Amino acid sequence: MMDFALKTFGLTKSFSGKIVLDNVNLNVRKGDIYGFIGKNGAGKTTLIKIVAGLLKPTAGSLELFSSSDLNKQRTRIGTIIENPSLYPNFTAKENLRVQCKLLGVSDEKVIDKLLDIVGLSDTGRKKAKKFSLGMKQRLSIAMALVGDPEFLILDEPINGLDPTGIKDVRDLIAKLNSEYNKTILISCHLLGELAKIASCYGVINEGKLVKEITASELEEACKECLCIKVDNIEKACDILENKINITNYESINEDTINIYGDFPNSASINSELLSAGVGVNSIIKKDKDVEAYFIDLMEGKTND
Template sequence: MILETKGLTKVYGKQEIVSGVDLQLEKGQIYGFLGPNGAGKTTTMRMILGLTKPAGGEILLFGKSLKTDRIQILKRIGSLIETPSFYSHLTGLENVRIAAKLYGVGDRKRVDDVFSLVRLEHAMHRKAGSYSLGMKQRLGLAMALIHKPELLILDEPTNGLDPEGIQEMRDLIKNMPSIMNTTVLVSSHLLSEVEQMATNVGIIHQGSMKFQGTMEELKKQNSGHLLIRTNDPERAWSTLKEKGFIVKLQGDQLKISDARPEIIQQIQQQLISNDVTILRMEEEKSSLEKMFMQMTKRENAS
């Protein structure tokens, strides 16, 4: 296990910002840490990096406790939290060389390689202060990658980028495990963004984890519902209701919340045996985006 948190908690004043978060990240994954703004994503990442102290819980990185092996652990991690930090009066190349020196990277070819990786070779001799927002993000990524980290932690790396910059950053992240053997934890408030690059996802809302698993497992939760049209809606409704199915009559069609194949087969058998003709049967699924919104729906103040 690359990263594991157990009951991770953070309190500011009397408010619990992060509440008992259990997060597991295995080698080779791109883990999308998903939640609305203010959900606790950045605070969790800052605790993982030792930038802020937890109120409770445990953080294990590479099987070791952050409390006892902090320096050795952080040498194996690259990060880009909030806005990238660099010297605007220096060139991109000079900034990356400083990062290389701090990490003890003496290989000059590595500096060239990392500029090529983030597609910034054309601007490496320009002052970093003149870079566009997308270029600054890629420079920050180059500095985070200079020492070939085993774990890369990125907080909302596409924020503020134009569509082209978003696509470039997404492609870079997707290639990290294969090109650099780097595992990635990346936060976002957009499901559509995470869906296009993550293998695994964790959904956090108001400091608590609402879901954790593979992207495929998340999609399976979106089972949808079944819509049925028959020649006799009233009779079909009463027949299925008597047999214990949870069914609603909406106009001239039936709506059933369980659309598993075995349930569909049972419904067909019951209607046919009661001389009800099925005119149309279809499964209707909500979008993943809608499901995400339901998971993170803010409760009305009571």
């Protein structure tokens, strides 16, 4: 049986009658880095706030670690929601000490270890308000890591960072997943960055979860292919296999075939199909990158 860190069931939220989250069924498996993708206002932060207990859903429910005793399970999650939430007049150590006291962590060594993990060991007596945005984001991640949570929910953790900052945070997230075995739900606009680390994706558009897809399925969906629309798909498949010796293909629906890998030029396929009496409506070479794939999903276009 598959273990889930988070499952939502028809989660719906409306503000003053306006639905911002519409019947969302999200599934985050344990051990995944789940990229949560959507445009501004799509409902990502609303969903994350509901999971964190900051908002109450209008309808639907959720389970954390397959339990509906949410307050108890929330002790097993760490969150960053929207902006870094820090005490500006406290140093990095003092901020972490507050969190340690809150979560009953009495071992002071944890603070040094966490600062080391996020690369803030040398901040000394510098107050958090004097930190750069990247440092604040990293300190927020350290705060979220206090208490050794199994599941991290990071809402836009690389927002506003420079390329070096983005790389640092991205590497940190990958390290937390691979070395410390944390399940991570990360919402982000930078699709290219997300694609480098995520093992699973959820795409949300106008409050609706459009698609959930694993990294391997995404790779499959985005690889170069020849997309052929025909009037007789069974006959076309037979010709591809037996006459042109193409085996790496897939019937997408009742009139569309995708051919992957090294395929011959489209003109020869077209002539073979036509000579066998198969009507060819179109042949298009598809070469979609990850960003284009997600943007299509976010804009409500289908991805065959």
